[in-house]
Structures are given as C-alpha cells and as structure tokens.
Amino acid sequence: MGYVAIKGGGRAIRGAEAALETLRTAEGDAGTPLSLSTIENQLRLLTSRIVSEGGLYHPRLAALAVKQMQGDTLEAAFALRAYRSTKPRLLEAPVQDSGEMRLIRRISSAFKDIPGGQMLGPTSDYALRLMRLDLANESPESFRDVARRFMDNVPETDLPDCFPKVVDALRAEGLLPAIDGPAGTPFDITRDPLVFPVARSAALATMARAETGSLLAIAYSNMRGYGDVHPTIAELRVGYLPVMLPHPVTGEPVEAGEVLMTECEVVAMYEGSDTDGPPVFTLGYGACFGHNEVKAIAMAILDRALQKGMRDGPRNPSEDPEFVLLHVDGVDSMGFASHYKMPHYVTFQSDMDRLRTTQAKVTQPRRQGENA
Amino acid sequence: MPDNIRSVGADWQPPSQQAAFRQIMNCFAYPGRLGQLATEAKHGLPLLLATLVDRSNRLADPHRLLDEDEHRRLGASPGSPEMSQFVVQPGAYPPDFQPMLGSLENPEQGATLIVVAERLGTGGSLHLCGPGIDGTATIAVQGVDPSWWQKREQWNASFPLGVDMIVVAGCQVLALPRTTRIDLKGVN
Amino acid sequence: MNPNYELPLDEADYSFGFLDEFAKREVRRTILKAISIPGYQTPYASREMPMGRGFGTGGLQLTLSLIGQDDTLKVIDQGSDDSVNAVNLRHFVELTCPGVNTTERTTEATLIQSRHRIPEVDLTESQVLILQVPYPDPLVVVEPSEAKRKVMHGEGDYSRLLTKLYEDIVQFDEITISHRYPTRINGHYVIDPSPIPRYDVPRLYRSKALILLGAGREKKIYAVPPYTVTEPLAFDDVPFRTEDFRDANGHRRACGRCGATDSFLDELIAEDGSKAWQCSDSDYCNQRLAELAQEVSA
Numbered sequence: 060m061g062y063v064a065i066k067g068g069g070r071a072i073r074g075a076e077a078a079l080e081t082l083r084t085a086e087g088d089a090g091t092p093l094s095l096s097t098i099e100n101q102l103r104l105l106t107s108r109i110v111s112e113g114g115l116y117h118p119r120l121a122a123l124a125v126k127q128m129q130g131d132t133l134e135a136a137f138a139l140r141a142y143r144s145t146k147p148r149l150l151e152a153p154v155q156d157s158g159e160m161r162l163i164r165r166i167s168s169a170f171k172d173i174p175g176g177q178m179l180g181p182t183s184d185y186a187l188r189l190m191r192l193d194l195a196n197e198s199p200e201s202f203r204d205v206a207r208r209f210m211d212n213v214p215e216t217d218l219p220d221c222f223p224k225v226v227d228a229l230r231a232e233g234l235l236p237a238i239d240g241p242a243g244t245p246f247d248i249t250r251d252p253l254v255f256p257v258a259r260s261a262a263l264a265t266m267a268r269a270e271t272g273s274l275l276a277i278a279y280s281n282m283r284g285y286g287d288v289h290p291t292i293a294e295l296r297v298g299y300l301p302v303m304l305p306h307p308v309t310g311e312p313v314e315a316g317e318v319l320m321t322e323c324e325v326v327a328m329y330e331g332s333d334t335d336g337p338p339v340f341t342l343g344y345g346a347c348f349g350h351n352e353v354k355a356i357a358m359a360i361l362d363r364a365l366q367k368g369m370r371d372g373p374r375n376p377s378e379d380p381e382f383v384l385l386h387v388d389g390v391d392s393m394g395f396a397s398h399y400k401m402p403h404y405v406t407f408q409s410d411m412d413r414l415r416t417t418q419a420k421v422t423q424p425r426r427q428g429e430n431a
Numbered sequence: 432m433p434d435n436i437r438s439v440g441a442d443w444q445p446p447s448q449q450a451a452f453r454q455i456m457n458c459f460a461y462p463g464r465l466g467q468l469a470t471e472a473k474h475g476l477p478l479l480l481a482t483l484v485d486r487s488n489r490l491a492d493p494h495r496l497l498d499e500d501e502h503r504r505l506g507a508s509p510g511s512p513e514m515s516q517f518v519v520q521p522g523a524y525p526p527d528f529q530p531m532l533g534s535l536e537n538p539e540q541g542a543t544l545i546v547v548a549e550r551l552g553t554g555g556s557l558h559l560c561g562p563g564i565d566g567t568a569t570i571a572v573q574g575v576d577p578s579w580w581q582k583r584e585q586w587n588a589s590f591p592l593g594v595d596m597i598v599v600a601g602c603q604v605l606a607l608p609r610t611t612r613i614d615l616k617g618v619n
Numbered sequence: 620m621n622p623n624y625e626l627p628l629d630e631a632d633y634s635f636g637f638l639d640e641f642a643k644r645e646v647r648r649t650i651l652k653a654i655s656i657p658g659y660q661t662p663y664a665s666r667e668m669p670m671g672r673g674f675g676t677g678g679l680q681l682t683l684s685l686i687g688q689d690d691t692l693k694v695i696d697q698g699s700d701d702s703v704n705a706v707n708l709r710h711f712v713e714l715t716c717p718g719v720n721t722t723e724r725t726t727e728a729t730l731i732q733s734r735h736r737i738p739e740v741d742l743t744e745s746q747v748l749i750l751q752v753p754y755p756d757p758l759v760v761v762e763p764s765e766a767k768r769k770v771m772h773g774e775g776d777y778s779r780l781l782t783k784l785y786e787d788i789v790q791f792d793e794i795t796i797s798h799r800y801p802t803r804i805n806g807h808y809v810i811d812p813s814p815i816p817r818y819d820v821p822r823l824y825r826s827k828a829l830i831l832l833g834a835g836r837e838k839k840i841y842a843v844p845p846y847t848v849t850e851p852l853a854f855d856d857v858p859f860r861t862e863d864f865r866d867a868n869g870h871r872r873a874c875g876r877c878g879a880t881d882s883f884l885d886e887l888i889a890e891d892g893s894k895a896w897q898c899s900d901s902d903y904c905n906q907r908l909a910e911l912a913q914e915v916s917a
C-alpha cells in the first residue's frame with residue numbers, strides 16, 4: 060500500500076489562517092480598514108450584543124472582536140469571554156441601584172401615564188422597514204451634518220436623567236409583593252459551577268450572558284403557549300448606569316464609570332401566594348449590558364417562567380431551569396456544534412465495529428435458515 | 432510543634448505553588464508516599480495553604496497555627512472547623528469537632544483536614560490500602576494522636592461522604608484521601 | 620466610549636499558563652477532590668478558553684493548571700500528534716507556557732493530553748494522562764435531569780443503565796455501545812471514560828499513571844487514580860468485548876506501515892477504493908518503524 064501521510068497538521072493550520080486573513084482584506088485597494096471607533100458607534104447594537112454575551116463591558120474590545128471575527132457575533136463574544144479568563148478579579152462591586160440609570164429611553168406598556176413620563180428615545184419600533192437608499196452612498200459631509208444638527212437642537216433639559224421606577228409605584232399600591240429583605244450575596248456564575256437546583260440570582264446571571272437568539276427562542280415558546288406567563292411590560296429602560304465602587308482609602312462609594320444597559324420588568328398574572336397574604340401580581344426581571352431590548356424582554360419572561368418552575372415543578376421547557384440555563388449560552392453551544400467538525404476517526408471506527416458485529420449476528424441465522 | 436510557622440516570599444509565587452501542587456497531587460494519587468514541599472521556609476504549611484486556599488474558601492485555624500498576617504495574605508474567610516472547607520489542626524490534640532462530610536449528591540463538599548504532625552517516615556506505622564496503592568503501603572507518622580485515625584474511620588464510614596486528610600510535618604506531606612483504608616489494629 | 624480612547628496594547632500579554640492564578644487554584648482543588656472520590660464528576664467553574672468548547676477546553680484547563688517548567692507535554696488527537704487539533708493545542712501551550720518542553724514520544728512525556736485515545740505503550744507512575752471529555756455523564760441516556768442523576772450516582776444506583784444495556788442485548792444480541800463505554804470505578808461511580816474506543820478501556824484497570832478527565836463545557840473534572848479497579852459494565856453471558864480487527868478469515872489485521880498486530884487500527888480508504896489499515900497511535904507506529912530500520916541496518 061502507499062504511504063499514508065500523517066504529517067501536515069501544522070502547515071494546514073497556517074494555511075487556513077492565511078486564507079481567512081485574505082478574505083478579510085479581499086477588497087484590496089478599494090477597501091478601507093474598519094476603525095474600532097466606527098464599529099463601536101455605527102454598529103452600536105452589534106457591539107451591544109457582544110459586550111452582553113461576552114460578559115465583559117468593554118465596547119472597544121468588543122469592536123475589535125467584531126472586526127477580527129469578521130462579523131460573527133458568536134465568535135466575537137467568545138473572544139471577549141476568553142480574554143476575561145486571563146484577568147484576575149480585583150474588586151467585587153456592591154449591588155448597584157438601577158434607579159440611578161441616566162435614561163435615553165423608557166416605556167411602559169402597562170400604564171399610559173407613568174411618573175416621569177414615557178420617553179420613546181432611540182428606537183426603530185415605529186419606523187417603516189423600508190430600505191433607505193440614501194444611506195447606500197452616504198457622503199461624509201451629510202453624515203457629519205446629521206450629528207451636528209442634532210446636537211445643536213438638543214435643549215439642556217433633554218440630557219439623560221434618572222426617573223422613578225414604575226414597579227415601585229405598583230409595589231406602593233400593594234399590587235406587587237414587597238421586597239423581602241436586602242439582597243443577599245448573588246451567585247457568581249464565573250466562579251461557581253451551576254449545581255441544580257440553583258438560586259434565582261444564578262439564573263439571572265446566566266441569562267444576562269446568554270446568546271440573544273437562544274434566549275429569544277425559548278422565551279418565544281412560552282409566549283406561544285408552551286407556558287403561560289402572559290407578560291405586560293411594566294417598564295423597559297435603556298440608559299447609562301453609574302457604577303459605584305468603594306473608594307480605596309475612604310471606603311465611600313464613588314462613581315468609577317458608567318455602563319450602557321437595558322432593563323426590563325414584566326408583570327405577570329397573579330398567583331395564589333404561599334403565605335396567607337392577599338394575591339398579588341408577580342414580577343419577571345431582565346437586564347443586560349448594552350442596548351438590546353429583545354434580550355431584556357425575553358430574559359424577564361423566562362425569569363418569571365423559571366420562578367414558577369422552581370416553585371411548582373416545570374411543566375414546559377421554558378419553566379425548567381436545567382433546560383433553559385444549560386442551553387442558552389452562545390459560547391458553549393457554538394463551541395459544541397463546531398466540535399463535530401473535528402476528526403472522529405477512532406470513535407467512528409468503533410461504531411463500524413459494532414455495526415458489523417451486529418449485522419453479522421442478524422445475517423448469520425438467516426443464512427442458516429436458507430440452508431435448511 | 433514549631434511555634435512560629437511563617438511563610439517566605441516565594442511561597443506566594445506561582446512557580447512555587449505549581450511545584451507544590453504537583454507534590455500534593457502525587458500524594459493524593461499515591462497515598463502513603465511522601466511529598467516534599469520546596470520552600471525556604473522552616474515549615475511547609477504556609478506554602479501548602481497558599482497553593483490550595485484563597486478568598487473563595489472558608490478556612491478554620493482554631494489553634495492559630497498561622498498568625499494574623501499570614502491569614503490576611505491567604506484571604507480565606509475564617510470559619511469554624513464544623514463549617515469550613517479547609518481545617519488546620521495540630522495533630523497532637525485529639526480532634527474535638529465534626530467536620531463537613533459533604534452530601535450524597537455533593538460529596539466534594541466534605542472538608543479537607545490539614546493535620547500538622549511532628550515527623551513523617553519514622554514512629555508508629557500505619558498500614559494503608561485503597562485506590563492509588565499497589566497492594567498495601569506503610570507509612571510512619573509521629574505526633575498525631577491515635578484518636579484521629581478512629582475519628583477519620585467514623586467520618587469516612589459511608590462513602591462517598593467523608594473527609595480528605597493532608598498530614599504535614601516540616602516540609603514533608605502525606606495525603607490520605609477518603610478512599611484510603613487504615614488498618615487500625617497496628618495503631619498505638 | 621470616549622472617541623479618543625486607545626486600546627492599551629500591552630494588555631495582549633498573557634501570564635504563564637494563560638489562566639489567572641485563582642482559576643488554576645480552583646482547578647487544583649477540584650483535582651484533589653476528584654482523586655479522593657474516584658469517578659465522581661466534581662463540578663468546577665470552568666473558564667472560557669480561546670478555543671471552542673468541545674475542542675478540549677476541559678483537558679486544557681487541567682493541563683494548564685498542572686504544567687510547570689520541568690514538564691514535557693505530549694498532545695494527541697485520534698492517537699496522532701500531528702492532527703490539526705493536537706497541533707493547535709500544543710501550539711497554544713507553547714505560546715502561553717514559555718520554557719515548557721513538548722514531545723511526540725509517549726515515553727518522554729510527563730503530561731499527556733489526549734482526545735479519544737490512550738497511548739499504546741503502558742504509562743508509568745511519573746506520567747499523568749489527561750483526557751478530554753465531551754459528555755461526562757453516562758446516565759444521560761436514561762435520565763435527563765442532572766439533579767436526579769446526582770442522586771443516582773451518589774447511591775451507586777445504575778440499575779436503569781444496566782436495563783438499557785440489557786434491552787440492547789434483547790434487540791441486537793450484542794451490546795451496541797461502541798465508544799464511551801460506561802465503566803465502574805473502584806466499585807462505586809460509573810464514568811463515561813471519554814470517547815476512547817472499547818479497545819482502550821482495559822488500560823484504565825490498575826493503571827500506573829493517574830488519569831484525569833476534564834469536561835470544560837459541562838464544567839466537570841473526574842479522575843481514575845492509579846492502581847484502581849475499573850470494570851466496564853457487562854453481563855456474565857454477554858461479556859465486554861473490544862473492537863475486533865480480524866479479517867474474514869479470522870486473521871488479526873496488521874498495520875500497513877509498521878506491521879503491528881497489537882495496536883488499534885484506523886481504517887483508510889485509498890483513492891482506488893481499496894482498504895488499508897494503520898496504527899492510530901502515530902508515535903507507536905513511528906517507533907516501531909525506527910526499530911525495524913535499525914534491525915535492517917544492523
């Protein structure tokens with residue numbers, strides 16, 4: 060028989076890297092390399108997805124990941140996560156009050172008038188999804204004009220500010236359960252493995268890093284009837300949350316920076332309470348880094364569904380903590396789907412051995428029968 | 432019992448801890464064999480702890496074998512011997528506590544007991560068998576009250592629940608995972 | 620972000636072993652518990668590595684938590700040092716662990732990270748074998764809930780798994796599990812020994828080397844300590860059988876390269892459609908070729 064090459068893996072990898080890099084730069088002379096600032100700003104919703112799924116708030120690194128991975132959101136979020144593994148944790152932030160968010164958008168679908176008022180902000184919810192051909196050949200001048208005109212016309216009073224939370228009003232009216240005591244130490248999914256049953260904080264943290272599409276698909280199953288949350292959005296808000304950290308010397312909280320985030324609170328139909336008190340509405344909570352409304356809404360619905368499942372036992376996939384939490388992570392699921400591309404020669408050899416052995420067992424008695 | 436167990440700077444460095452871990456892991460893989468902790472310190476206990484324990488653990492040191500400074504560097508939360516993942520005890524005193532044994536579902540939550548002995552290799556002999564041991568092994572441990580072995584047998588009576596022990600004397604270590612059986616007939 | 624912000628480029632510097640020291644310490648603590656409770660799938664946090672989940676991130680976290688400058692590392696995939704994934708993992712360790720030696724020789728290695736195979740040559744007490752695991756729990760086939768599986772494992776209750784094997788026998792007159800053969804460790808826990816072929820399962824039995832198994836995506840580490848009894852699940856009348864490399868006439872096939880008749884063989888299909896057989900363990904095959912060459916020249 061001929062010599063079967065078993066060398067060459069290293070060369071093949073280098074070749075693959077070169078081919079990939081060639082495609083990234085395929086525009087050649089006609090191309091301009093993307094700047095990270097361009098990606099971060101003009102593709103801001105993409106960057107938002109990466110910081111949230113990557114579990115690291117660093118929009119500039121997220122932009123780099125998008126560029127390097129040629130627009131693959133799963134790969135970009137993955138690169139950000141892997142980068143995180145190399146960084147020691149220097150400090151744990153205390154629980155932050157999202158009431159301090161400086162909002163650029165907040166709506167409630169439960170009440171027409173909410174304290175502070177509705178603020179539509181930057182949304183395409185009511186825009187017609189018609190192709191804007193004027194963007195196809197946008198000139199740098201017109202691009203800059205838009206920004207300039209907007210900034211000239213913004214009154215001081217329209218700058219982002221904080222607003223009271225809608226659920227606080229519901230709580231004051233006794234329609235929502237009171238908060239039972241101060242928040243305990245949240246479960247840290249980056250330091251402790253999920254061992255079921257898990258705390259609600261572990262579920263929330265897992266969903267906050269989840270892949271948007273995966274989370275949406277499972278939440279959608281609940282909305283369509285594999286579940287019965289029937290949510291109403293009490294409040295959806297997008298804005299900048301000041302991150303308060305204790306001052307290294309005085310210990311007093313100081314503002315260390317801000318993170319753009321999206322937060323959603325849904326109210327669901329009331330359930331008989333465990334205690335003797337009167338029935339109340341129930342709450343589902345969703346929040347993530349960046350501007351990603353669908354993710355926050357899906358998460359809030361699933362939070363509600365999971366709380367129900369944890370209490371009464373799951374009746375649908377979306378109420379089953381193991382089902383939801385172990386299948387929504389983009390890094391895990393993408394990695395595993397990709398791994399099937401690796402060689403499985405040994406296991407397949409083993410599969411063939413079993414098949415041939417059982418085939419032989421099935422055909423042998425038949426042959427004996429033919430002979431008889 | 433050395434009265435001043437103090438670390439040296441290198442005990443806190445990654446290369447020392449990597450080497451120490453390999454020694455400790457080898458001791459767990461081959462119970463009854465002695466490991467050597469490479470440190471300039473007089474005692475291996477600080478390096479042993481620095482290798483295994485950090486601020487994500489609860490550590491009990493009821494006899495204050497390490498001083499405040501060393502504890503601060505380790506960063507572990509202080510706990511009672513009954514509630515800590517790691518418990519440091521002088522072997523000379525009989526055990527007077529009930530360590531965590533883990534649960535059927537989570538047996539890894541059984542504690543790791545670190546017992547400080549006088550000497551390993553000479554003294555009364557323990558006969559060991561179990562996983563990691565080719566047949567039987569014999570090891571001499573000096574300065575550990577015999578009641579430790581009786582208690583250990585009770586704690587490890589229902590596998591997978593139990594405690595895992597590390598005996599440290601000077602810079603030598605010995606590991607007794609919960610699967611190691613000690614023949615108590617010869618113990619005195 | 621501030622439009623004048625520039626990425627600090629020195630952040631690309633990674634520390635020895637890629638993982639931060641807290642992560643390594645956690646893996647190390649987990650390893651000790653895994654050895655102490657043979658076969659128990661010990662949970663750990665599992666960090667994201669810069670390669671896909673399923674490409675050996677669990678094995679890699681073990682390797683990086685163990686490795687030091689005195690070590691010599693061998694990485695194999697499908698038995699081969701030069702398959703793309705093995706090359707990739709070895710390259711990553713060389714990049715992040717300067718000073719560490721790598722080798723393709725099984726006998727020279729102190730740490731061996733492997734996917735799907737155990738080397739043909741018997742391992743020694745001075746070696747540690749690290750197996751990459753995609754699915755750590757053999758009970759998944761009979762029980763989807765991990766909470767329930769943990770109870771079954773704790774009680775050592777594998778009756779449902781045995782029933783499943785028995786149903787196989789009733790249907791096919793043979794146990795159809797080809798690889799990942801459920802194996803009982805020290806009389807208690809049943810493990811998934813990773814997708815090694817059945818051919819490799821007997822090598823677990825009283826191995827001189829410590830065997831560590833890492834499942835990165837499923838966040839589990841487990842161990843087969845040295846000199847430990849391991850038993851593939853089977854029945855008295857339908858015994859456990861390894862892969863059969865005999866041809867139609869009952870002759871043991873030989874490696875087309877080195878002539879070995881005592882190794883696990885890869886089946887190769889040539890351009891003309893004919894079949895050939897070759898050692899899956901490339902080092903084993905190469906060493907035999909070298910020995911044969913010496914004999915010829917001597």
Ligand SMILES: [Zn+2]
Nearest residue numbers: 874877898904
């Ligand atoms: Zn060969």
